[in-house]
Amino acid sequence: MGRQIELQQLPQRIISLVPSQTELLFDLGLGDRIVGVTKFCIHPKEQVKYKTIVGGTKNFKFDIIDQLQPDLIIGNKEENYKEGIEQLQEKYRVWMSDIYTLADALQMMLQVGRMTGTETQAAALEQSIRSGFQRLQPVQPPIKTAYFIWRQPYMAVGGNNFINHLLQQSGFENAFADLERYPEITPERLQQVDPQLILLSSEPYPFKEKHISEFQELCPQATIKVVDGEMFSWYGSRLAKAPAYLQQVVNEVQTQRV
Template sequence: MTFTDQMGHQVTLLKSPQRIISLVPSQTELLFDLGLADRIVGVTKFCIHPREQVKQKTIIGGTKNFHLDKIDELNPDLIIGNKEENYQEGIEQLQLKYKVWMSDIYTLDDALEMILQVGQLTGTEAKATELTQNISSCFELLRPAQPSIKTAYFIWRDPFMAVGKQNFIDHMLQQCGFSNVFGNFPRYPEIRPAQLQEADLQLILLSSEPYPFKEKHVQEFRELCPQASIKIVDGEMFSWYGSRLLNAPAYLQQVIEEVLQELS
């Protein structure tokens, strides 16, 4: 069968793949949750869920630094990656030799489509369909903040980097009723302290990943924006677009309610 991935590439599979490499943490977790543990042969060093099972798989490098020799040794019949999380040069090298299916995700609908397509690729359509239906049902119950709350979401420190437009985290912020004050900036802009102070923020969210913000960093932001509520949040719940989305709405609702209580 021939499949068209989310970047428009055509991938032809003559049989159901038996040796799969995943180049993206959230999609690795999805593959396990679809019941494909025995068919996953390689993952990245950032693939941390499910914790015990990924330890048994070969590490093929990072999301932006593939060890091509290790991939060759594994001889995969399907590689699954993502446009944003992986690097173009590495993907192009892999496409010369292997079947590579790429996701490209900006919204919840994109994520649900990816899950369904991965189900089709791997012969796990029934599980994938059930999973997407459950995720959709959970998100339908999410009650966003009203009116919206002026928010900045930070992913890095020194320099400060926030979430801008055209990415999945920005979409998840919108789902929560958190209005991204840097939503007109490039995807992940560097933000100067003066810009932060001028933004007149109500809420600052500090992500647990990729930079591991801790409580000690809260004071740093509080000095810049004393009027804002400042929270450390689970970055996986805002940025992972695989099966972890099943748990995201309950977590996001908790964050929304805590923020509303602090701002009231």
């Protein structure tokens, strides 16, 4: 966003405006310095419930933020809204991540570590995640995949975002990678693309097993699975768990294809 922030000392009152980065802050040992989170910040469950809610990721409660008097606010360019962030920047130090790839996510962790004095913990986490993804064995050959995040209307993952990147890492060739961000997909368009695999994400729309049949009617030849959306979209410390989960999905898909 064309801004720099300067910290004269380690921040003691941090607000996180992004669920995956909130979890990262806790995992870096910063729980006692976090004063505010969003209503979508659900991990770690036993710790976030004691923190003040400052609204959602796209609608901040400025009066509550003012009461908390943060010395650092951490957000993300895609998940937060520009007008709200600009309003906060007038009063507070606001640091924004901008994440499209695994490399971006790992760099974010190291930067957060530097800002908060947790470089050692951040470096260890970064190395662990890097090693995990190096061991990930993708589907071979790649399989044409549609990844859905919403129903009524259907919305899928397009190109140029973090989920698309993790799909590629797993050998799932995104059927809608030529479209921007998160396109609306008609049933006719889905049938036309004819993916071999359809993944239904548990978030933001809570797809369940009961939804498989409606996609099976549209694409009877496709393999259809409900997957843990956090493992594909959370770019904080949850990535430490992602390679094992993604490998499990890869293995299940390959078994079903044989």
